[in-house]
Amino acid sequence: MKNILCIGAGYVGGPTMAVIAKNCPEYRVTVVDINAEKIAAWNSDNLPIYEPGLDDVVHCVRDRNLFFSTEVDRHIGESDIIFVSVNTPTKTFGQGAGKAADLQYWEKTARQILRNANSSKIVVEKSTLPVRTAHAMERILNSNDRGLHFDVISNPEFLAEGSAIRDLEEPDRVLVGGRETTSGQQAIQAIVDIYAHWVPQERIITTNLWSSELSKLVANAFLAQRISSINAIANLCEQTGANVEEVAHAIGTDSRIGSRFLRAGVGFGGSCFKKDILNLVYLCEYYGLPEVAAYWEQVVTMNEYQQANFVSKMISAMFNTVAGKRIALFGLAFKAHTSDTRESPGLAVCRRLLAEHADVVLSDPRALNNARLDLGSISDKVHYETDPYRAAEGAHAIAILTEWPQFAELDYQAIFNAMEKPAFIFDGRNILNHQALYEIGFNVFPVGRPSFTNFPG
Numbered sequence: 001m002k003n004i005l006c007i008g009a010g011y012v013g014g015p016t017m018a019v020i021a022k023n024c025p026e027y028r029v030t031v032v033d034i035n036a037e038k039i040a041a042w043n044s045d046n047l048p049i050y051e052p053g054l055d056d057v058v059h060c061v062r063d064r065n066l067f068f069s070t071e072v073d074r075h076i077g078e079s080d081i082i083f084v085s086v087n088t089p090t091k092t093f094g095q096g097a098g099k100a101a102d103l104q105y106w107e108k109t110a111r112q113i114l115r116n117a118n119s120s121k122i123v124v125e126k127s128t129l130p131v132r133t134a135h136a137m138e139r140i141l142n143s144n145d146r147g148l149h150f151d152v153i154s155n156p157e158f159l160a161e162g163s164a165i166r167d168l169e170e171p172d173r174v175l176v177g178g179r180e181t182t183s184g185q186q187a188i189q190a191i192v193d194i195y196a197h198w199v200p201q202e203r204i205i206t207t208n209l210w211s212s213e214l215s216k217l218v219a220n221a222f223l224a225q226r227i228s229s230i231n232a233i234a235n236l237c238e239q240t241g242a243n244v245e246e247v248a249h250a251i252g253t254d255s256r257i258g259s260r261f262l263r264a265g266v267g268f269g270g271s272c273f274k275k276d277i278l279n280l281v282y283l284c285e286y287y288g289l290p291e292v293a294a295y296w297e298q299v300v301t302m303n304e305y306q307q308a309n310f311v312s313k314m315i316s317a318m319f320n321t322v323a324g325k326r327i328a329l330f331g332l333a334f335k336a337h338t339s340d341t342r343e344s345p346g347l348a349v350c351r352r353l354l355a356e357h358a359d360v361v362l363s364d365p366r367a368l369n370n371a372r373l374d375l376g377s378i379s380d381k382v383h384y385e386t387d388p389y390r391a392a393e394g395a396h397a398i399a400i401l402t403e404w405p406q407f408a409e410l411d412y413q414a415i416f417n418a419m420e421k422p423a424f425i426f427d428g429r430n431i432l433n434h435q436a437l438y439e440i441g442f443n444v445f446p447v448g449r450p451s452f453t454n455f456p457g
Contacts, residue, residue, distance in 0.1 A: 008085035009033035019168040021066035042068040050339040053165035076116040085126040099282035151187035156216035162337030177212020224273040226261040228302035234264035234448025244448025266428035269334030323357040331402025333367035346401035363391035397424035
């Protein structure tokens with residue numbers, strides 16, 4: 001039985017290894033992390049992340065051929081293939097601060113692998129890393145004088161939170177990049193053989209190492225670009241009376257464009273888009289391509305503008321002040337069907353409203369605990385309420401910031417009756433029936449569509 005190890009038990013490592021274990025019963029798969037609390041959660045009935053379908057997969061294979069442990073050093077020595085899925089946040093200090101990837105955890109992991117390895121191994125980059133990072137990992141790992149050889153493979157993830165298990169079980173593609181040497185090609189094949197257990201061969205793409213590393217950054221940049229592009233047009237729609245959903249449908253039917261990622265809203269979030277684009281910007285600057293860097297940086301700038309402008313519209317609509325007003329924010333997860341609040345538009349809006357001295361109450365079906373953690377020192381300045389009806393009691397306004405389907409199914413007549421008047425709804429995801437809300441008595445402000453107001457004159 002071959003031993004697969006994954007270092008890092010987060011949103012990528014845990015689900016990916018669970019699906020591999022399910023489809024590859026002849027492999028022993030172990031996920032390790034230095035966070036004992038997280039590992040304990042993976043070994044319990046209350047997993048540390050929420051992802052539809054994840055519980056069923058984990059419970060099917062845990063303690064059969066999937067294991068979770070804090071004994072990192074021991075499992076490194078026992079493994080044949082090591083997936084590295086550690087955090088690579090945006091650097092907050094020194095050269096490249098605010099754009100470059102912080103690789104300190106990645107390098108510490110590479111050196112830990114080298115210290116504890118007692119045989120040659122395949123090391124797989126699962127973390128999103130700058131192009132040519134694998135070269136540095138190879139130099140660290142193959143600097144040993146014990147005759148050990150390490151092949152480094154790039155196998156980026158393309159998971160969308162909220163549908164990660166489906167994306168793993170039925171991927172659009174699996175990308176495996178490696179060196180064009182004999183051992184490099186053998187290492188590529190070893191990883192291809194794992195995925196070939198359930199992924200059709202035509203969906204497994206093999207490339208050189210650098211193409212694979214760069215493809216992940218570029219994929220996220222292109223997706224984020226589409227969101228920022230339609231949000232830019234949404235602002236024009238609001239000024240001209242056009243309807244952004246009709247515009248999106250009209251252009252989305254063009255086969256050259258397609259309809260996906262053309263939903264206007266309050267902006268994108270999550271751990272990848274902003275981080276990966278800024279990483280791409282830094283790489284372009286590093287290689288002397290300032291115009292290319294500026295082009296991609298504008299995608300992030302547009303996203304930040306969209307969030308700031310959403311709050312500005314709230315303030316303007318509510319008589320130019322929200323100070324002391326209770327505002328209920330529905331949705332803190334950066335997207336529906338996940339508990340992840342990293343770079344969440346909901347939290348960005350929350351922070352801006354707090355700066356305006358609003359009385360903010362947060363409601364989300366899955367993400368309140370993570371929201372509390374991410375807000376850090378200002379977490380005690382807001383209220384947390386799992387029940388959206390209670391969150392809206394006495395509120396002057398509601399803002400929809402995550403497209404949870406249950407928010408569209410609420411009894412808004414009852415909510416309206418319990419709110420201060422005039423009552424406002426700011427639909428940052430365009431998921432509600434705006435005409436029906438207007439008829440109830442709400443003043444309704446969608447994104448990229450005409451507003452509905454009950455004010456006279």
